[in-house]
Structures are given as structure tokens and as C-alpha cells.
Amino acid sequence: MKHISVLLHETIDMLNIKDDGLYVDCTLGRGGHSSEILKQCTKGHLYAIDCDAQAIQESSERLKQVGTNFTCIHDSFQNLGSILDSMGVEAVDGILLDLGVSSPQFDDEKRGFSYRMDARLDMRMNQEQQLDAWMVINSYSKEELSHIFKEYGEEPFAYKIACQIEKVRKEKPIDSTLQLVDVIKQALPEKVLRKKGHPAKKVFQAIRIEVNHELDQLSIVLKEGLKRLKPNGRLVVITFHSLEDRIVKQIFKEVAVPKKVDKRLPELRIEKLDYQLINRKPVVATNEELIDNNRAHSAKLRGIERIGSECEKM
Structure with missing residues (x-):
């Protein structure tokens, strides 16, 4: 079965890609999203991570047809921090997470999914x-x-x-x-x-x-990803079930939504937030996409942007 990247155009738009930016695709898969990032990031660099060696091999060839300004890394995305450190990269302009099982993994009966x-x-x-x-x-x-x-x-x-x-x-x-x-x-x-x-x-x-260990790894990479964003850098996530979406929503809320206070009490100081939500309600697939790609039915896209003046460690 042909692999169709879910919410492809919506995801690329939300990343707001700069032609000279640094980007990380934490879930390379078969390279659908990474290819589109490379098309727009002509002077920057893309770091593409996947724990599936077969995905790395197949997608590397696909990406070479678009550009050479990319590095594929066979590793778990929970190691995002150490991966970027090994590349000499402190902060990036955008990070993508497309969670769940890719179509080739699911359709390969030998993989047992x-x-x-x-x-x-x-x-x-x-x-x-x-x-x-x-x-x-x-x-x-x-x-x-x-x-x-x-x-x-x-x-x-x-x-x-x-x-x-x-x-x-x-x-x-x-x-x-x-x-x-x-x-x-x-x-x-x-x-x-x-x-x-x-x-x-x-x-x-x-x-x-x-x-x-999907949920544990998700929490780790989200927190590390937030630390690694440049000012105006964006972290976008596609989830496929409620457990994933709940974790993303909660972690984003912790850093981008002011905590509720008792309005009867005098305001001692204004809470300074370093992040803002790109969308409060998740983006979902259009009817047109659902016709072409049944696996998009449960997909939800959320994004967050760093608005702080510097990339400090959290």
C-alpha cells in the first residue's frame, strides 16, 4: 500500500519553514513530511530521526532526490537532546512529531503490527x-x-x-x-x-x-523539544489516539496557558510565558483527505511556538 503522509500540507504550513532554518523530523518514517520540509528549507538543514533502520534506508534515497542538506539518524526520538548535542546544534527553528505506526510498518505482515x-x-x-x-x-x-x-x-x-x-x-x-x-x-x-x-x-x-514505550518517550521528547526551540521556533505534533493527544495537550498547556488565579486577590505579578499555542483546537483531516487516506480519521495536529528572547534550559 502506498504511504500517504497524514495532514501533510497543514503540518508544513504550521511549521512556518524558513529557507535557512534548522529543522528536526523526529519521526522520519517514509519521508513524506521530511521531503516537503527539504523543499522549503533550501539553505538550512534537516535532521531526520527514526528508530526503524529500514525507514532510514528507504527515506534517505527519497530525500536525496530533493536535496543534500539533511542528516538521517538511526535512534529513538527520546534521545533528541543528545542527538542534537552530538551534531553541535543548540537550538532549532522547528520540530515535527508524526506519532503512531507508519503505513509500511503496519502493512508489512512480518512486523506483526x-x-x-x-x-x-x-x-x-x-x-x-x-x-x-x-x-x-x-x-x-x-x-x-x-x-x-x-x-x-x-x-x-x-x-x-x-x-x-x-x-x-x-x-x-x-x-x-x-x-x-x-x-x-x-x-x-x-x-x-x-x-x-x-x-x-x-x-x-x-x-x-x-x-x-511510546507514551514515556513522548513526554520526554516534548519537554526536550520545547527547550531546544529558538525564539519563534515551532513544535508541531500529529497524534492518533486520545492518550497521545492528552499528553501533548497537557504539556503544551503547562508552558503556554496562564494558570488560573483568584480574581479577588490583588495581582502581585504578571506571569511571563515563553510559549504560545498556535491552535487551541486540534487541526483534523478534511473530508477530501479522508476519502484518500482512511488512516487520517483519528489524526489531530497541535502546535506551539516559543516567544522567549533566548533558548534557556528548562
Whole structure:
């Protein structure tokens, strides 16, 4: 399946790219957003990060067709600070995060992300790491599994599914994606199975988040990204589920929205904010984009801009 970058034009517009600026695409993927950044950043430089070695290899060739002023880095975006330090870069004009699984990862059945194709349980974005979905399903306790399904998947039948997994794996390991789908279905009431939507979707999301430590890494990179913005620099984020969006919204709010005070008390000092929200309500896909790209349905785009006079460490 062809990879279509979600909210491409809206994201590039929000970055407000300068032709001589420094930019970081923390989620290179297959290079859709990075290519557009390079087209406008002709005299500056783009640093493109991805923990998927295959993405680095394929996208490097794509970016070379646009320009040579880029550097691809095979690493986790949670290491943004040390990556920029190693490049001798203190601050940048823009940072992009396009979260979630890229289409090529999802469509490659060998990667084990999909609940519709049979493959070994994997779900690693970085295939060099040890923890994978097989280890989560076959070695975590039912209490740990239940917590993951509830917290990361918001699955109402988290405990029942965890108990069923424990029961089945006592006989033999659960090795494949479709084996896991069958186990999940065994734990769910018939009325739930008849509902629209795949019954394993929430559990698979939860496992993927656990395997890749997605939410922890997101909090780390957002806080580091804010520190690394130049004045008028922008950090923009595309999220694909409520947990991600909640983290982005909260961290942005902490630095860009004045704290509420009791109006009856005399104002001792005006709170100085170094950031401002670009948009209070998230940008979502147009009807035209939804027709061409079904995966854009849950996408939300938020942005923040630094307005301080200097890039101080927070």
C-alpha cells in the first residue's frame, strides 16, 4: 500500500519553514513530511530521526532526490537532546512529531503490527531492541497485562482478556497475531463481538505502546523539544489516539496557558510565558483527505511556538 503522509500540507504550513532554518523530523518514517520540509528549507538543514533502520534506508534515497542538506539518524526520538548535542546544534527553528505506526510498518505482515494479517507477535519499531509483543504476551503476569490493556488500550474487558491469555499460554505459547486475536475473541461477550470495529484493536494498540514505550518517550521528547526551540521556533505534533493527544495537550498547556488565579486577590505579578499555542483546537483531516487516506480519521495536529528572547534550559 502506498504511504500517504497524514495532514501533510497543514503540518508544513504550521511549521512556518524558513529557507535557512534548522529543522528536526523526529519521526522520519517514509519521508513524506521530511521531503516537503527539504523543499522549503533550501539553505538550512534537516535532521531526520527514526528508530526503524529500514525507514532510514528507504527515506534517505527519497530525500536525496530533493536535496543534500539533511542528516538521517538511526535512534529513538527520546534521545533528541543528545542527538542534537552530538551534531553541535543548540537550538532549532522547528520540530515535527508524526506519532503512531507508519503505513509500511503496519502493512508489512512480518512486523506483526496488524490484527488482520498472521505473523509472529513482534510490534517493534526498532527491530534491534529485545522486548517484543511475544515477550509481553507470554511472560507478563495477568495483572500486568490487565493494567496495560486498561491504561494503554482503554479496553473495558482488560482483566477478562488477560485471564484468557494466561489460561491459553499455560498449554502452549501464543506465537502469532491471529492466535492472539482468537484468544481475545474467546474472552469477549457475544454482544461485543457483534459491534462495529475489530475486537482486538484496543489490545493491539496497548501492546504496541508497551513494546515501544511510546507514551514515556513522548513526554520526554516534548519537554526536550520545547527547550531546544529558538525564539519563534515551532513544535508541531500529529497524534492518533486520545492518550497521545492528552499528553501533548497537557504539556503544551503547562508552558503556554496562564494558570488560573483568584480574581479577588490583588495581582502581585504578571506571569511571563515563553510559549504560545498556535491552535487551541486540534487541526483534523478534511473530508477530501479522508476519502484518500482512511488512516487520517483519528489524526489531530497541535502546535506551539516559543516567544522567549533566548533558548534557556528548562
